Amino acid sequence: MPDRTRLVGNAAYGWLLLLPAAVLLAAFTHYPAVATLAQSLFTSGTALRPAEFTGLDNYRFMLEDEVFWRVLENNAWYAIGTIPISIALAMLMAVWVNRRLPLRAFVRMSYFTPTVLPMIAVANIWLFFYTPEIGLIDQIAAGFGIGSHNWLGNPDTVLGCIIVLTIWKEAGFFMIFYLAALQSLPPELEEAARLEGAGHWHFFRRVTFPLLMPTTLFVLINAVINSFKLVDQLFILTKGGPDNASALLLYYIYEVAFSFFDQAYASTLTVVLLAVLAIIAIGQFVILDKRIHYR
Amino acid sequence: MPGKLKSARTAVLALIAGLLLAPAAWAVELTMYYPVAVGGPLTKVVDGLVADFMKENPDIEVKAIYAGNYNDARIKAFAALKSGKPAQLSVMFSIDIYELIEQDAIVAFDDIVETDEERAWLESFYPSLMENGITQGKTWGIPFQRSTIVMYYNKDAFREAGLDPDNPPATWEELVAAGRKLVSKSGDQVERWGVMIPSTGYPYWMFGALTMQNDQVLMNGDGNETYFDAPATREALQFWRDLGAVHGVMPSGTIEWGTLRKNFLEARTAIMWHSTGNLTAVKKNAQFDFGVAMLPAKKRRGTPTGGGNFYIFKQTTPEERKAAMKLIRFLTQPERTAEWSIETGYIGTRPDAYETPALKQYVVDFPPAAVARDQLEFATAELSTYQTGRVRKLLDDSIQAVLTDQKSVEDALGSAQEQADRLLKRYR
Amino acid sequence: MVAIELIRVTKTWGSTVAVRDISFEADEGSFVVLLGPSGCGKSTTLRMIAGLDDVTSGRVLIGGKEMTGAPSAERRVSMVFQSYAxxxxxxARENILFGLKARKVAKAEQRDRLVRVAEMVGLADLLDRKPAQLSGGQRQRVALARAIIAENPICLMDEPLSNLDAKLRHEMRVEIRALQQRLGMTTVYVTHDQTEAMSMADQVVLMRDGAIEQQGPPAALYDFPETVFAAGFIGTPPMNLLKVEEVGSALVIAGTDGPAVAEAGYGNLVMGIRPEKIAIADGPGIGGRIESCDYLGADTIVGVRVGSQSILVRAHGRHLLPAGSYVHLHWQTYEVHLFDDETGARMTGARSLPIAA
Structure with a gap:
């Protein structure tokens, strides 16, 4: 019996140690998620019209909501546009600045600078790049005799503009991870490959790239999450316009929640966002994990 | 000795009591949120006015809390409301009225005013500035920081194009004609456009001006009906689009609200429509001779008003309401209103403010300051309905869809109206 | 035929000199060991042969061809790294075939060579394992296989055995040597372990502070060390290096009254005598007291206090003499090496004296 008491005591002790973390996790992660899910099943109440249970009405409304489909499609293009290019660019820059370069510290810093600037500040800078006539891009284009272009005012180019800005902002950040990974690679690997007659490209393709895969997975997950999370620039650059051509899911959620004050529908959209992110994250871990060499 | 001791003890007790009760020297405490939507040291001006008020009313303590932009202020007010500790009064977007009523957050001024004098005070503002504050036959908002749209134009460009700089276009036709002359090209490349009307940020607001000029309002006074697909509304949007697509006096696509002022200041456009809130900045930075005029007319002149009103919250005691009334009345006295207008560039909200020596002199020294006032005669309410965020967005999206040639005027406005009807049905 | 030739090669990093004006040759098919303490420049020398580091001045010839400055890939050398890389x-298979794939050798040829090489190094059953799933010795074999599959005439090895335990190290030493002889590869092998050098090398290049101290076959280094450093670096235990003092016309071991060990008149000298060349005798000889006895099985290393110095003696068999017991040491005159105390160089003119009573 004393043994048993001790076991119980130990278990209780263990749970007690877990308690603070568990409480915080439950209060700030699990409860809000569940509350969001619950709220998506009700109408948005006002003082005069209290919330009512409506089942899946909000979801039905969502499926008919043209704007929802539009922002979802935009988000898909945004992800496809930003993720591969920013990762490839990050890898390229990291390999490049990992060499012995003159002013290496300076080059590294300048690649990293976009990352430390707040997105709002960046967006304000880029607003004046994109502005027609007086913007930097148009002024440079004018130097080559190319006419002005309304980059942000045209539904065909606006999303591309947002994508370019995001790549510029993100690539430097991802580069830091790649740089750290590259520096942990033993230099003899490259020397051994050189002796074996492998060129830079062969070595990169057969050795560097596969050995960077754990970093790539990490960066990829971050990039995917960011493609749903990074919407600050929209507030400055386009407010989602023109005609929702640059609106992204999270921005739409913000608009519904704080401009339309429709908490219930915002919750519905949030549930969808959570589901999409969860599916992507699980998929990435399951599929890619098998094909990655962790040292 | 005991007597002495006792009196000492009494003195200490009195001191303690005095300390404890000291805050009670103010009979009422007020918390007021206010937003700042334009540049400049506005918080200082507000703090100064509030300090003046407290000097005059030592029994009322006012905490004026800067609450970000209009959107932030609304979110903050609602958060405070939900937490059960709301402020007593707030300056908020004039078009938040229906949302506030729907949340049962505010109280109508008609239910607070007691004396005839107070009732007369309600009538002392420009009627067009009251439109956004009145619904269901009651007054819910008192105008405070209010603006309209005016037309800024580059007089040097007018001279260069052979136009009379003192005779800016007064009709749509004149606008197009002047615009055509004002466009200057180098080869195929436009160096200066004729006119720019911003279509991001607040397209519905600019559109409110165009429709009013075509003698059409965008919604009814109860905020439960819109007229997005009325023929006059369609004509107005068609005209806006045609400025770029047909007449070639404005760039096609949307025009960015945030950079438009720079476009104007760099003479990339000869005319811009913009808020009166930009007056001071344009005055300071323009390297050329510029003028400010009323917006041109189609059937009549017209502009929506904009900006913030005072609201009093429902969760207040009668004393607090009375104190809040006192504060609002203090801040809207003609002299204060004049001071506020001169300091900020906002419109003086009542005619008698313009009769004060200070504002009278200011208008003489800087005539553009009078344009906004003179235009008030033609002004109408800013788009504001129940579910106002959603309804506004419907209109914004269809304007942008038309300006970027994604949809025809009929399709865009037709579907906006249809969806607005669906949203507003239950408020009728 | 000379496979590798270094001519007055110098390497500097900024103001530090890593390798100073060294020259040596490696004959085709020979096993050359670069030996020296850490930091002596032996690895840098190897990397310059491989082309991984540039030479600052001097020339590198491989197979008679000028290779100074040529890229590694063109030098036709293989290399085994200390970390195996x-x-x-x-x-294991992919690692071994890496170079052949990079050089686009035909698939069939790759397969043939792989089978042969895997057999040779005893990896045939382990080809599907990744390095993390292999033991240290097995990884070593993979590295070796990768080096020999290229069939380059030259193989460079940078302390390839230093990560293995003593027993495995011995085995691999034998194996590498056998493999090298079988394939006829010219091998340059870097180590700080003189045992490896002595047992494997055809030719030893002993380095110190970036310069060559002595080069020659192992026996030459053992029998005729040219410097005090060479004398002290080679042999286990290394040569006894004793201070001597002048007494009259002769030199005695410092702190003793005699007998004389060498003639005087050549300035300050250091006397060297290998432990295995000293006999513990009943007399006559040099008197001393036992300090320690380390029994190693075949031999016993006996420490003897003579005057102010300790002398190590390798005695055959088991000797357990109590500490403090008095013994006499004896050696043959020709086993004594005399060095200049200042320069450390061998004094060829000085003569040692037979030990009298």
């Missing part, structure tokens, strides 16, 4: 994400 295996690609952790590739299995």
């Amino acid at each position: 295996l690609f952790p994400h590739l299995n």
Whole structure:
């Protein structure tokens, strides 16, 4: 019996140690998620019209909501546009600045600078790049005799503009991870490959790239999450316009929640966002994990 | 000795009591949120006015809390409301009225005013500035920081194009004609456009001006009906689009609200429509001779008003309401209103403010300051309905869809109206 | 035929000189060991032969051809790294074939060579494993296989055995040597372990502070060390290096009254005598007291206090003499090496004296 008491005591002790973390996790992660899910099943109440249970009405409304489909499609293009290019660019820059370069510290810093600037500040800078006539891009284009272009005012180019800005902002950040990974690679690997007659490209393709895969997975997950999370620039650059051509899911959620004050529908959209992110994250871990060499 | 001791003890007790009760020297405490939507040291001006008020009313303590932009202020007010500790009064977007009523957050001024004098005070503002504050036959908002749209134009460009700089276009036709002359090209490349009307940020607001000029309002006074697909509304949007697509006096696509002022200041456009809130900045930075005029007319002149009103919250005691009334009345006295207008560039909200020596002199020294006032005669309410965020967005999206040639005027406005009807049905 | 020739090669990093004006040759098919303490420049020398580091001045010839400045890939040398430098994400097969694939050798040829080489190094059953799943010795074999599959005439090895335990190290020493002889590869092998050098080398290049101290076959280094450093670096235990003092016309071991060990008149000298060349005798000889006895099995290393110095003696068999017991040491005159105390160089003119009573 004393043994048993001790076991119980130990278990209780263990749970007690877990308690603070568990409480915080439950209060700030699990409860809000569940509350969001619950709220998506009700109408948005006002003082005069209290919330009512409506089942899946909000979801039905969502499926008919043209704007929802539009922002979802935009988000898909945004992800496809930003993720591969920013990762490839990050890898390229990291390999490049990992060499012995003159002013290496300076080059590294300048690649990293976009990352430390707040997105709002960046967006304000880029607003004046994109502005027609007086913007930097148009002024440079004018130097080559190319006419002005309304980059942000045209539904065909606006999303591309947002994508370019995001790549510029993100690539430097991802580069830091790649740089750290590259520096942990033993230099003899490259020397051994050189002796074996492998060129830079062969070595990169057969050795560097596969050995960077754990970093790539990490960066990829971050990039995917960011493609749903990074919407600050929209507030400055386009407010989602023109005609929702640059609106992204999270921005739409913000608009519904704080401009339309429709908490219930915002919750519905949030549930969808959570589901999409969860599916992507699980998929990435399951599929890619098998094909990655962790040292 | 005991007597002495006792009196000492009494003195200490009195001191303690005095300390404890000291805050009670103010009979009422007020918390007021206010937003700042334009540049400049506005918080200082507000703090100064509030300090003046407290000097005059030592029994009322006012905490004026800067609450970000209009959107932030609304979110903050609602958060405070939900937490059960709301402020007593707030300056908020004039078009938040229906949302506030729907949340049962505010109280109508008609239910607070007691004396005839107070009732007369309600009538002392420009009627067009009251439109956004009145619904269901009651007054819910008192105008405070209010603006309209005016037309800024580059007089040097007018001279260069052979136009009379003192005779800016007064009709749509004149606008197009002047615009055509004002466009200057180098080869195929436009160096200066004729006119720019911003279509991001607040397209519905600019559109409110165009429709009013075509003698059409965008919604009814109860905020439960819109007229997005009325023929006059369609004509107005068609005209806006045609400025770029047909007449070639404005760039096609949307025009960015945030950079438009720079476009104007760099003479990339000869005319811009913009808020009166930009007056001071344009005055300071323009390297050329510029003028400010009323917006041109189609059937009549017209502009929506904009900006913030005072609201009093429902969760207040009668004393607090009375104190809040006192504060609002203090801040809207003609002299204060004049001071506020001169300091900020906002419109003086009542005619008698313009009769004060200070504002009278200011208008003489800087005539553009009078344009906004003179235009008030033609002004109408800013788009504001129940579910106002959603309804506004419907209109914004269809304007942008038309300006970027994604949809025809009929399709865009037709579907906006249809969806607005669906949203507003239950408020009728 | 000379496979590798270094002519007055110098390497500097900024103001530090890593390798100073060294020259040596490696004959085709020979096994050359670069020996020296850490930091002596032996690895840098190897890397310059491989082309991984540039030479600052001097020339590198490989197979008679000028290779100074040529890229590594063109030098036709293989290399085994101290860390093995295996690609952790590739299995043994892929690691071994890496170079052949890079050089686009035909598939069939790759397969043939792989079978042969895997057999040779005893990896045939382990080809599908990744480096992390292999033991230290097995990884070593993969590295070796990768080096020999290229069939380059030259193989460079940088302390390849230093990560293995003593027993395995001995085995691999034998194996590498056998493999090298079988394939006829010219091998340059870097180590700080003189045992490896002595047992494997055809030719030893002893380095110190970036310069060559002495080069020659192992026996030459053992029998005729040219410097005090060479004398002290080679042999286990290394040569006894004793201070001597002048007494009259002769030199005695410092702190003793005699007998004389060498003639005087050549300035300050250091006397060297190998432990295994000293006999513990009943007399006559040099008197001393036992300090320690380390029994190693075949031999016993006996420490003897003579005057102010300790002398190590390798005695055959088991000797357990109590500490403090008095013994006499004796050696043959020709086993004594005399060095200049200042320069450390061998004094060829000085004569040692037979030990009298």
